[in-house]
Amino acid sequence: xxxxxxxxxxxxxPGESLRISCKGSGYSLTxxxxxxxxxxxxxxxxxxxxxxxxxSYTNYSPxxxxxxxxxxxxxxxxxxxQWSSLQVSDTAMYYCARRYNSSWFDYxxxxxxxxxxx
Amino acid sequence: SYELTQxxxxxxxxxxxxxxTCSGDAxxxxxxxxxxxxxxxxPVLVINTDTERPSGIPERFSGASSGTTVTLTxxxxxxxDEADYYCQSADSSGTYVVFGGGTKLTVx
Numbered sequence: 001x002x003x004x005x006x007x008x009x010x011x012x013x014p015g016e017s018l019r020i021s022c023k024g025s026g027y028s029l030t031x032x033x034x035x036x037x038x039x040x041x042x043x044x045x046x047x048x049x050x051x052x053x054x055x056s057y058t059n060y061s062p063x064x065x066x067x068x069x070x071x072x073x074x075x076x077x078x079x080x081x082q083w084s085s086l087q088v089s090d091t092a093m094y095y096c097a098r099r100y101n102s103s104w105f106d107y108x109x110x111x112x113x114x115x116x117x118x
Numbered sequence: 119s120y121e122l123t124q125x126x127x128x129x130x131x132x133x134x135x136x137x138x139t140c141s142g143d144a145x146x147x148x149x150x151x152x153x154x155x156x157x158x159x160x161p162v163l164v165i166n167t168d169t170e171r172p173s174g175i176p177e178r179f180s181g182a183s184s185g186t187t188v189t190l191t192x193x194x195x196x197x198x199d200e201a202d203y204y205c206q207s208a209d210s211s212g213t214y215v216v217f218g219g220g221t222k223l224t225v226x
Contacts, residue, residue, distance in 0.1 A: 045161065047217060059214075102212070103151070103166065103167070105206070
């Protein structure tokens with residue numbers, strides 16, 4: 001059974017760094033791209049960027065370029081989303097999702113709630 | 119930047135037909151996909167490649183495409199269909215994934 005299991009909820013202060021994870025199982029992580037999707041409470045889905053875990057090639061939405069970093073460790077079937085300096089506006093639910101053949105997202109993680117507050 | 123436009127809300131009575139549109143200039147070149155999201159849950163794919171229904175999705179869900187607009191149709195709406203619905207596609211180059219703003223379906 002294919003699963004994407006994300007790390008737990010986080011509460012951080014502005015300016016702090018953070019890395020959240022997404023562990024794939026039931027398939028080879030290197031076979032499909034992993035994307036990260038943001039959902040601010042009460043708002044819609046926003047695509048942040050994606051990684052090819054096979055070669056670690058990434059591309060980012062212009063809206064998120066330079067503010068987050070997506071990475072992966074294929075040896076442990078895990079993708080990551082990280083911030084070097086969080087802002088209050090980063091408060092949101094973050095989902096990882098597997099993109100099937102550069103098309104649709106067929107499997108999603110359960111989401112990681114990140115709360116940034118002073 | 120490229121955008122997909124959806125109506126913010128659609129309301130129908132049980133048993134009626136709900137239609138949710140999604141418009142974007144690149145839709146003639148790029149496939150569209152539809153997701154259902156219920157409160158507190160991750161999105162679930164209900165239509166892929168404009169018109170295909172994944173296994174396990176009820177037959178009352180269907181998709182259509184015409185020019186720069188794609189449409190999700192839910193025939194015989196049930197109370198359990200009340201949710202947010204999002205279209206997803208890509209820009210004309212296929213580089214960037216884009217989601218529509220979402221449509222809240224209310225079953226009266």
